[in-house]
Structures are given as C-alpha cells and as structure tokens.
Amino acid sequence: MSGPINVKSEIGKLKAVILKRPGKEVENITPDTMPRLLFDDIPYLPIAQKEHDDFARVLKENGTEVLYLDDLVAEALEEEKVRQEFLERMISESGFQTGKTATALKEYLDSLDSLTMVQRIMEGIRKEDVQLKSFDLREASEDSDYPFLMDPMPNLYFTRDPAASIGTGLSINHMTFAARRRESLFMEYIIAHHKRFANQGVHVWRNRNHNTRIEGGDELVLSNHVLAIGVSQRTSAEAIQDIAGSLFENASGYDTVIAIKIPHNHAMMHLDTVFTMINYDQFTVHPAILTKDGQVDSWILHPTKDGISIEHQRDLKQVLKTTLNLDDLDLIPTGNGDPIVAPREQWNDGSNTLAIAPGEVVTYNRNYVSNKILRKHGLKVHEVLSSELSRGRGGPRCMSMPIVREDLNK
Numbered sequence: 001m002s003g004p005i006n007v008k009s010e011i012g013k014l015k016a017v018i019l020k021r022p023g024k025e026v027e028n029i030t031p032d033t034m035p036r037l038l039f040d041d042i043p044y045l046p047i048a049q050k051e052h053d054d055f056a057r058v059l060k061e062n063g064t065e066v067l068y069l070d071d072l073v074a075e076a077l078e079e080e081k082v083r084q085e086f087l088e089r090m091i092s093e094s095g096f097q098t099g100k101t102a103t104a105l106k107e108y109l110d111s112l113d114s115l116t117m118v119q120r121i122m123e124g125i126r127k128e129d130v131q132l133k134s135f136d137l138r139e140a141s142e143d144s145d146y147p148f149l150m151d152p153m154p155n156l157y158f159t160r161d162p163a164a165s166i167g168t169g170l171s172i173n174h175m176t177f178a179a180r181r182r183e184s185l186f187m188e189y190i191i192a193h194h195k196r197f198a199n200q201g202v203h204v205w206r207n208r209n210h211n212t213r214i215e216g217g218d219e220l221v222l223s224n225h226v227l228a229i230g231v232s233q234r235t236s237a238e239a240i241q242d243i244a245g246s247l248f249e250n251a252s253g254y255d256t257v258i259a260i261k262i263p264h265n266h267a268m269m270h271l272d273t274v275f276t277m278i279n280y281d282q283f284t285v286h287p288a289i290l291t292k293d294g295q296v297d298s299w300i301l302h303p304t305k306d307g308i309s310i311e312h313q314r315d316l317k318q319v320l321k322t323t324l325n326l327d328d329l330d331l332i333p334t335g336n337g338d339p340i341v342a343p344r345e346q347w348n349d350g351s352n353t354l355a356i357a358p359g360e361v362v363t364y365n366r367n368y369v370s371n372k373i374l375r376k377h378g379l380k381v382h383e384v385l386s387s388e389l390s391r392g393r394g395g396p397r398c399m400s401m402p403i404v405r406e407d408l409n410k
C-alpha cells in the first residue's frame, strides 16, 4: 500500500489526481484584468466546464480516481479552529490584515457552509457581496472603481502549478505572480488538515514560505531519483538549488536534479509547456527550446559530502541518456517540427502532454498534427475537447496534479 502521495515518475499508471473544475472565477475575468490574471482571452464557461468534464471522464474511464480541489479544501476545514485560521490567512493574503473590510469579509464568508465559502473565495468577492457600513479609506479612495475586494482565481483549474508531488512528498509553491500566489494556501491546508493526508508522513520538501519562486509546471519527475526543473519565467535558479538541497538532505530518494533553461515568456511559461516525458524513453519537445543540433543549457545537480555539485551540459539527449540510464531515446517534436504548425500547436498546449501510463497520453484534440505524430511514434493517445480550456494557456498536464502513480517495474 502506498502512502497518500506516491509519484516516482511522470509515466507510471495514474491512480489518483487532483483537478479543479473551472467555475465562476473564469467569468470574473474582464478585458482589463486579463493580462494581470494571466489569461489571453475569456473562456466561455459552460463549454469550458463541458470540456473539463470530458477530461475527467477520460481519466476515470482509465482507472484514475479524480478528486476535486474545492471538495478537498472544504473537507480539510472541518475543525472550527482550522476553518477560522484558514479564513483569517486567506483574507490577510488577499490584502486585508485588519480593519473594517477584513472584519466584514470574515463575517460574510464565515456565514457560509465550508464548500460554498471555499468556492466563493475562489470565484472572487465583490464589494456588494459584503455588508460594509463604511469603507476603509483605501477602498473609498484608491480602489473606488474596482469591483472586487478579493480577486477571482481563474487559474485554479491548472492544479499542476501550486504544488507538485515528488516521491512520497511534495513541494507547496511560492508562485511568481500575485494572481496565483494565494492558490497554494489551499494545498497547505489540504496537506496539513485533510484526513487523507494529515499525519500520514507526507513530507513537504519545500513550503510556500519563501521569497524565491517555483511552480509545478516546471517540476518533472523523470524517475525515482531524477527530477528535471525548468529555469523559466516562473521558477528561479535559487529556488531550484534550494529544493535540490532539501531533497538531497531529507532522504527523499532524489539524488539528481537537471535544471533546464527555457525561454522566459508567456507562451513557454513552464518546462511542461515545451517538454514532457511520455514513455520510458520518449519525450515531447518543442523545437524552439533547442538549437539545431539539439542543445539547451542544462545543469546537473548532485549531492556531495559538503553541499551540491553543479555540472553544465548542453546536449539534451545525452543528459537524459546519462541520468536515466538509457541507450537511446525518442524526442518527438511538437507539430512535427514544422515552422508554422509547431508554434501554433505549442501555443495551444501541443507539448503539454499528460501520461496516464507508459506510452499512453491525454492531449487536446485541437493539436491534430502533434497527435498524429505521437501515434506514429507508437503512443496511445486519448484526445479531449479543447476550444475553451486552452484560452488559459494550459493543457492536460497543467490541469492535473497527480498524487498517486503506480511504481514502474524497471
């Protein structure tokens, strides 16, 4: 029997996963707030939900237990003391430490049952939702035209990023942008207080109380002792060295971290938007991260007697072959490497492939060129609907946080 978290690969049969069905938070995006909330367009919610249900259905039909983030948070808040503490911290992290607005927000949210309360926090709280007899000066003057007291969190359906399972533990992440920073507080409460996780020996390799930033889309579990982590728009080199130190010191089983530097931009915000592992020896890769001869700046970190050794390498294939002990491997280019198709399909998450078993993946149906080439390379591909979900710039890997995968035999 494995513990509540057991993820020792990217490809072992997926047994349990955390998802978040997109909710009203997505309808609280406006053209003005879109860039700040990290969306490129406003999804049509009923269709986004239908697509997300299709994704969940495919996972369930293939033997994966699907847990929903909002249910888990509500269940974690059963104890009154925990619920109160959570509310105070969430309101404080939303910008209201003390004062009339903090009190009014607490009164309003506390009047709701836990699931409704959690969902309302996720959706965003408007001024008119709360009984405020008088405003604090800030809302009355500076924020007078802004409708929200607590911003919506529309990126929550990308459950991959606020926390990442690694071995029998996880990282709970300090996220880069304010729009996503509160998201990992939900995971902190789930791990500390939900019956399924609390007091079960789940190790938090790195918590969210840091200034350096890391996001789950950059954290790839390549084997039971090797991780790849993107040096990206969202994950800093300092955070990678820090989590490597913690994994090496804490008997995590991990002794190798490959830091891979990718372009720092919105289209390729995380490593998993350009590179994923989908079989023992097969990977998707967006050609734009590699030079013509397959080079990308990478650094291999290992524990030493007095710290960490860092070795610079540039040949991605060689790095993977050495660290994963493979004779050869198959790097499958997004969009078949075509100069128009590859960037188009990558933009719509054509590289963001979720493995649900070795050689078996879930992808967006819109990326038909990439899907065709995956099949040509022998993969079993489950396509899911993708018109609206992709407007948030994330695909099946981004939308899933695996918590249990079967261990691999080899």
Ligand SMILES: NC(=O)NCCC[C@H](N)C(=O)O
Pocket: 037, 038, 039, 155, 158, 160, 161, 180, 216, 217, 218, 269, 270, 272, 273, 392, 393, 394, 395, 397, 398
């Ligand atoms: N792992 C991922 O690449 N997640 C996608 C996150 C998209 C979200 N709109 C963001 O910018 O954070």
